[in-house]
Structures are given as C-alpha cells and as structure tokens.
Amino acid sequence: MKGVVFNLLEEFVRRAHGEHAWEALLARAGVDGAYTSLGNYADADLGALVTAASEMLGQPPPTIVRAFGRAALPLLAEKYPNFFRPFPSTRSFLLALNDIIHPEVNKLYRGAETPTFQFDASSPDVLVMGCTSARRLCQFAQGLIEGAAAPYREDVTSDETLCMHRGNARCEFRIALRSAS
Amino acid sequence: MSEPHDELLALRRRVERERKARLEAEAIAERITRELYAKAELMGLLQRVAVAANEAQTADEALRAAVTHLCKSTGWPVGHVYKPVLDGSGVLLASDIWYLEDPARFEAFRAKTMETVLPPGIGLPGRLAQSGHPAWVPDVTVDPNFPRAEAAAAIGIRAGGRRVLRNLRERAERRVPRRDGPDRQPVRARGGARARRPDAGQFEQVIMNLIVNARDAMPRGGRLTIETALVELDEQYARDHVGVQPGTHVMLAVSDTGIGMDAATRERIFEPFFTTKPEGPGTGLGLATVFGIVAQSGGSIWVYSEVEQGTTFKVYLPPVALAPGASPPAAATAAPAATARPRGTETILLVEDDDGVRFVGEDVLKRLGYTVLSARNGEEALRLSAAHDGPIAILVSDIVMPGMAGPEFRAQLSPQRPDMKVLFLSGYAAGTAVHHGILGPDAAFLEKPFGPEALARKIRAVIDGLGCDARRYRRFISQTSSPSGRSATQPTASSSARRAASSASRRRPRGGA
Known part of the structure; x- marks a missing residue:
C-alpha cells in the first residue's frame, strides 16, 4: 500500500477526531505510523488501522473504509488540484480515471496497483461503473466515488449492485449525480 | 525554569514544525519524481524515434515512424506531417504521412486536411512553421485560426498541438547523405578494425548526433571533418577512464570549426537535457545519447574544444578483431608497457596553456633526463627562449592557446633557432590539423589525449629526425582525393594503418555513408 493512503488516513482522522486520535489509533493498531507519501507499506498496516478504528468507533469495517474513501477524495483534490482541474464534472472525472488519472498516479507512485474501471455511460442520468481491484477494496472505491462529487459541488448516490465479496467477478456501482441544491 | 505547560507548547510546536517539514x-520529492518520469518518457520516445529513423530507408519512412511513436506516447489519436512547398513561400502541403488510431472514425478529418493548403501563420501547422516554436490549442473547435474546426468537431477532436515534428523532419533529412558541399565527407572505417558490439543503427546514431552537434556549433558555416583511425590507448588513459582497457582502439573523430566551448560547458555536455542551444533546435539528449551508446559499447569519448576555434569529439571503441590481412597500428605492436621509455639530455621548450598537461609533461620529461623550459603561452615561450643561451632541441607546443597560437610564435622563434625541431600537440585529430591548415609542411604532431609513453617516444623520434607527420598526412589526403576533386579526410594514426587504408581506398569505389 502506498504511503500516500496512510497520509490521507492520518489527515482524515486528525481533522475528524482531533490531534490525539491518530496517536491513539496507531497505538491500538500496533503499527509504528512512520509513513511517507512515496513509500510502500504493508497492506496489513491498513487492515490493522481499520480494525482498530472499527473497535474504537463501534462501527463495522466496511463503513469505516467507505467513510475514509469519501473523505480522502477531497483531500486529494486539495493536494493535487491539477488532477481535477481539467474536468468540469464528477462524471467526466470518473470517466477519465483509467486513461488520465491513474497514469498520473503511476508517474508519482511507480508500480501502484490501481484498480481497473469499466463504464457504461449510455444513460445521461446514471453512470454504471465496474471495478476490478486486486485488494477488493470496493467500499473504499465507493467512498472515493462519493467523495469525488464534493469538489464539483454535486450530490451523488451510489448503489453497489455487484460485489467481489459476494462472489461476483467484479464490483459494480450505479451512480446518479446532480448539481447540489 | 520553564513550566510544564510551556514545555508542552514547545513540544507541540516542534511536532508541527517537523510535520510541516515532512x-x-x-x-x-513528488515534484522531482514527476519530472524524472516525464524526462524518462521523453527520452524513451526520442530513443524509439531515433532507432526507427535509423532503420528507415527514406525520410518519409522515418517521419511515419516518428509520428506513430509520438502519437502512441502521448495518446494523441491523430498525427499528421505537413511539408513545406520548396519555393520559399512557407506554404504547407498535407503529406500522406498519418497516424490514425481509428482510420474509419477520422476519415472525414483526413480528407478535409488533404485538401487544405496552409499559408504561413494559418492553422496549427502554419503557426508552428511561422514561429518555429511549439504550439498548443486547447480547443480547436472554437479557435478562430483553425480552418478544419468543423471537421475536427465532427469527430470529437478538441485539443491540438505541434511540437516535435519539424525537428524530427530536419533530423531525418540530415541523415540522408548529401554530397553538395566540400565540408561533407563520406565516412568509412579504415584499418581493418571493427568495434565491439557493432550495432550499426546505434553507431550511426552516434555519428549523426555528433554531426548535428557540429553543424549547430557552426551557425555561420565552417568545416566539418570526420576521421577514423586505429589508435593505441595507453595505461594512463585507461586509468583515467572507467571501463577502458589499454590497447588498440578504433577512433572516430568528428571536428568542427565552430564556436567551441568553455570549460564549464565542456564539463556538462554529456548531461541529459543540458543544452546551450536556443529553445527549439536542441533536446539536450544528443550527446547524452552518444555517451550512453559509447559507454555501453565498452568505449570512451574525449572532447577537445577551444572557444571560437572549434571542437573535436573523439570516440574510442575497442575492436572485436582485425580483419584478415589488416595490420594493427605500429604503436600497438611495440609492447610499450614492457619497454623502457626513450631518454635524452637535450633541452625542450614546452608550451601548453593547460596546467595539467604542462605539469605532467614537464615532470615526465625531466624524469627522462631532459632539461625542460616550461611556458604557459607564446609570449612566455619567446621570453624563455631569449633568456636561454644554449641550444633548444625541440619546441613542444600546444597549437591553440590564448594570445599567440603555437604556429605563430614558432614562426617567430625559427629565425633565431633554425635547428630547433617542432612537435605540436593538439586535441584535433591529426588529419583535421593538417586539413585546417594548422600544421605546416614540416611539423610533427601528437594527438591528445596521450600518455607519458607516447610523449616520450614521439619527442625522441622528432629529435632524431623521424617524426614529421604533416607531409605524410598531406600525402595521404592527396592519395584519397575523390574523383570530384574533394578530399576524403580519413587519415589513420600509424603508418601501417595508413597503408591498409590507402590500399583499401584503392580497392573500393568512393561513396557516401
């Protein structure tokens, strides 16, 4: 797992729960917490942190992961505004993930295992987005999709109609977007 | 004594400060990583284009490969090459060189383009041709100066840019041998040696890049000379160049009479992306590529340059084997390491502006028993000569120096010391020195880089009356004059190699590279 993911998690926890929450989370998870954005760290560290957060907040891990994804995208938009600037809407941003965003991510994080997305954009109202991820972090992906709408001031609803955790070959989200009221 | 509260505040400030620093x-680190990635991508693209261009048989074939690689690298779905009408008007005509990711989808745009003639300044290609600088239009469908906007909009093309192709075209066309001037000489390896890993495409790229560099160094014109020779690299040279083994090497020298380089520029010329050229012509990768190819081939490269005088690049490659019947250079057969350096007791006037060369030369010659009068320039040499009552057996002098050049003060010294022999030192290849008129008819010559062994032997030979090189080189140039009267400047470093070359030149017809 790339260090930038841990950095985003740290930022999310600090902003949402205060300065000491991150230290408490690290202590409970039993990880050392020295993460730099360009480094590579064990996936198990993220698992331990999610488990610890789940225990501390009394919420199931999928909920924690989805909330993290939702918060992480705006943080990424703060850190890398150029990734978002060329796209006028959440939909256009999502459609560019495979061809533009992930190649950009790979420039920074060589060897990053980015998920692959498949799209059905035939409907102007609903974007169907398939997701194949080696780590099967579909809740994180769903959170990121929802979080992507925030920089564009759009409201989003997403339903996961297929899921690798339920035995499907891929996860699939039906995404409806509209301008925030 | 501070309160615990203050200590906590200080600690917190320190944590915040360190976090901010992180x-x-x-x-x-991310910015540098991104820049490195972009440069690596560009280098990869240029390498693919260069290889494709080298393998191409025609300029159009090279351009087609170039535009294909460029589009695939950038993800552009459409690429096209325009060619200028050769009447000086600057009008561009659409060529049939295209890259179309989806030919059916882009057919209408292609057809519209083929019927469009672009005067200078009109359209994206016209803008590039007029300004000479890269151009990028974020949305061609609304750009008032894009005549094919309607056709572009119909197929969903929005952004457009032109950047590399003009240079690529020039590069591709420069590859094609031209024999329309006295300064372009055909290149042909002499002496029966073949370099290790003789990848023809890569070596052609080395030659092309050096030629392009030489051409760009002579904006007001000049003389480009290409020479090949078998030479001996001694232990000293091998020690100073990582990976180089002493012994016989194939030398390729490319010399120009251009603007030259100062020491600071020389230090950096092989760095990737370092260029002294204005925006546009240079990528800063040409010499870096040369360095890389030569190093991969187990060779080395040596540069000699004088500001406003010119530059010589010497590429040394270890030979795989001597061709049947070819003779190795004389120096290579003399087993120099096992033989004592010839000594002497005569007086030598050593003139060299390069402190390193002068100090080493002086030290070596003194150890061999000579008396050395050492001078940094011509004026100092004249003073030393005037103050020295005894004979001076030999003047050993650099050719190009600040102030008075070697041949100039030699001419002033000769009337007072008519018996004094002369040995010139220079980074120019021998043939270049003769061809440029630097050497007089009775001059002996030692090419830099040289080691103590070569210097000792050459000085002894010249003092003993065996070392005049200029006549031999001049004769060799005369022997290899082409039927058109132009001379093919391809001297070699040793008499045996010269014989082989001369013999080869008689066996084979003259031709371009």
Missing part, C-alpha cells in the same frame, strides 16, 4: 519534503 510534507514539504514529500512535495519536493
């Missing part, structure tokens, strides 16, 4: 360091 974030800034990460941002710097």
Whole structure:
C-alpha cells in the first residue's frame, strides 16, 4: 500500500477526531505510523488501522473504509488540484480515471496497483461503473466515488449492485449525480 | 525554569514544525519524481524515434515512424506531417504521412486536411512553421485560426498541438547523405578494425548526433571533418577512464570549426537535457545519447574544444578483431608497457596553456633526463627562449592557446633557432590539423589525449629526425582525393594503418555513408 493512503488516513482522522486520535489509533493498531507519501507499506498496516478504528468507533469495517474513501477524495483534490482541474464534472472525472488519472498516479507512485474501471455511460442520468481491484477494496472505491462529487459541488448516490465479496467477478456501482441544491 | 505547560507548547510546536517539514519534503520529492518520469518518457520516445529513423530507408519512412511513436506516447489519436512547398513561400502541403488510431472514425478529418493548403501563420501547422516554436490549442473547435474546426468537431477532436515534428523532419533529412558541399565527407572505417558490439543503427546514431552537434556549433558555416583511425590507448588513459582497457582502439573523430566551448560547458555536455542551444533546435539528449551508446559499447569519448576555434569529439571503441590481412597500428605492436621509455639530455621548450598537461609533461620529461623550459603561452615561450643561451632541441607546443597560437610564435622563434625541431600537440585529430591548415609542411604532431609513453617516444623520434607527420598526412589526403576533386579526410594514426587504408581506398569505389 502506498504511503500516500496512510497520509490521507492520518489527515482524515486528525481533522475528524482531533490531534490525539491518530496517536491513539496507531497505538491500538500496533503499527509504528512512520509513513511517507512515496513509500510502500504493508497492506496489513491498513487492515490493522481499520480494525482498530472499527473497535474504537463501534462501527463495522466496511463503513469505516467507505467513510475514509469519501473523505480522502477531497483531500486529494486539495493536494493535487491539477488532477481535477481539467474536468468540469464528477462524471467526466470518473470517466477519465483509467486513461488520465491513474497514469498520473503511476508517474508519482511507480508500480501502484490501481484498480481497473469499466463504464457504461449510455444513460445521461446514471453512470454504471465496474471495478476490478486486486485488494477488493470496493467500499473504499465507493467512498472515493462519493467523495469525488464534493469538489464539483454535486450530490451523488451510489448503489453497489455487484460485489467481489459476494462472489461476483467484479464490483459494480450505479451512480446518479446532480448539481447540489 | 520553564513550566510544564510551556514545555508542552514547545513540544507541540516542534511536532508541527517537523510535520510541516515532512510534507514539504514529500512535495519536493513528488515534484522531482514527476519530472524524472516525464524526462524518462521523453527520452524513451526520442530513443524509439531515433532507432526507427535509423532503420528507415527514406525520410518519409522515418517521419511515419516518428509520428506513430509520438502519437502512441502521448495518446494523441491523430498525427499528421505537413511539408513545406520548396519555393520559399512557407506554404504547407498535407503529406500522406498519418497516424490514425481509428482510420474509419477520422476519415472525414483526413480528407478535409488533404485538401487544405496552409499559408504561413494559418492553422496549427502554419503557426508552428511561422514561429518555429511549439504550439498548443486547447480547443480547436472554437479557435478562430483553425480552418478544419468543423471537421475536427465532427469527430470529437478538441485539443491540438505541434511540437516535435519539424525537428524530427530536419533530423531525418540530415541523415540522408548529401554530397553538395566540400565540408561533407563520406565516412568509412579504415584499418581493418571493427568495434565491439557493432550495432550499426546505434553507431550511426552516434555519428549523426555528433554531426548535428557540429553543424549547430557552426551557425555561420565552417568545416566539418570526420576521421577514423586505429589508435593505441595507453595505461594512463585507461586509468583515467572507467571501463577502458589499454590497447588498440578504433577512433572516430568528428571536428568542427565552430564556436567551441568553455570549460564549464565542456564539463556538462554529456548531461541529459543540458543544452546551450536556443529553445527549439536542441533536446539536450544528443550527446547524452552518444555517451550512453559509447559507454555501453565498452568505449570512451574525449572532447577537445577551444572557444571560437572549434571542437573535436573523439570516440574510442575497442575492436572485436582485425580483419584478415589488416595490420594493427605500429604503436600497438611495440609492447610499450614492457619497454623502457626513450631518454635524452637535450633541452625542450614546452608550451601548453593547460596546467595539467604542462605539469605532467614537464615532470615526465625531466624524469627522462631532459632539461625542460616550461611556458604557459607564446609570449612566455619567446621570453624563455631569449633568456636561454644554449641550444633548444625541440619546441613542444600546444597549437591553440590564448594570445599567440603555437604556429605563430614558432614562426617567430625559427629565425633565431633554425635547428630547433617542432612537435605540436593538439586535441584535433591529426588529419583535421593538417586539413585546417594548422600544421605546416614540416611539423610533427601528437594527438591528445596521450600518455607519458607516447610523449616520450614521439619527442625522441622528432629529435632524431623521424617524426614529421604533416607531409605524410598531406600525402595521404592527396592519395584519397575523390574523383570530384574533394578530399576524403580519413587519415589513420600509424603508418601501417595508413597503408591498409590507402590500399583499401584503392580497392573500393568512393561513396557516401
């Protein structure tokens, strides 16, 4: 797992729960917490942190992961505004993930295992987005999709109609977007 | 004594400060990583284009490969090459060189383009041709100066840019041998030696890049000379160049009479992306590529340059084997390491502006028993000569120096010391020195880089009356004059190699590279 993911998690926890929450989370998870954005760290560290957060907040891990994804995208938009600037809407941003965003991510994080997305954009109202991820972090992906709408001031609803955790070959989200009221 | 509260505040400030420093360091590292990635991508693209161009048989074939690689690298779905009408008007005509990711989808745009003639300044290609600088239009469908906007909009093309192709075209066309001037000489390896890993495409790229570099160094014109020779690299040279083994090497020298380089520029010329050229012509990768190819081939490269005088690049490659019947250079057969250096007791006037060369030369010659009068320039040499009552057996002098050049003060010294022999030192290849008129008819010559062994032997030979090189080189140039009267400047470093070359030149017809 790339260090930038841990950095985003740290930022999310600090902003949402205060300065000491991150230290408490690290202590409970039993990880050392020295993460730099360009480094590579064990996936198990993220698992331990999610488990610890789940225990501390009394919420199931999928909920924690989805909330993290939702918060992480705006943080990424703060850190890398150029990734978002060329796209006028959440939909256009999502459609560019495979061809533009992930190649950009790979420039920074060589060897990053980015998920692959498949799209059905035939409907102007609903974007169907398939997701194949080696780590099967579909809740994180769903959170990121929802979080992507925030920089564009759009409201989003997403339903996961297929899921690798339920035995499907891929996860699939039906995404409806509209301008925030 | 501070209160615990103050200590906590200080600690917190320190943590925040260190966190901020970490974030800034990460941002710097990310920026550099991104830049490196972009440069690596560009280098990869240029390498693919260069290889494709080298393998192409025609300029159009090279351009087609170039535009294909460029589009695939950038993800552009459409690429096209325009060619200028050769009447000086600057009008561009659409060529049939295209890259179309989806030919059916882009057919209408292609057809519209083929019927469009673009005067200078009109359309994206016209803008590039007029300004000479890269151009990028974020949305061609609304750009008032894009005549094919309607056709582009119909197929969903929005952004457009032109950047590399003009240079690529020039490069591709420069590859094609031209024999329309006295300064372009055909290149042909002499002496029966073949370099290790003789990848023809890569070596052609080395030659092409050096030629392009030489051409760009002579904006007001000049003389480009290409020479090949078998030479001996001694232990000293091998020690100073990582990976180089002493012994016989194939030398390729490319010399120009251009603007030259100062020491600071020479230090950096092989760095990737270092260029002294204005925006546009140079990528800064040409010499870096040369260096890389030569190093991969187990060779080395040596540069000699004088500001406003010119530059010589010498590429040394170890030979795989001597061709049947070819003779190795004389120096290579003399087993120099096992033989004592010839000594002497005569007086030598050593003139060299390069402190390193002068100090080493002086030290070596003194150890061999000579008396050395050492001078940094011509004026100092004249004073030393005037103050020295005894004979001076030989003047050993650099050719190009600040102030008075070697041949100039030699001419002033000769009337007072008519018996004094002369040995010139220079980074120019021998043939270049003769061809440029630097050497007089009775001059002996030692090419830099040289080691103590070569210097000792050459000085002894000249003092003993065996070392005049200029006549031999001049004769060799005369022997290899082409039927058109132009001379093919391809001297070699040793008499045996010269014989082989001369013999080869008689066996084979003259031709271009």
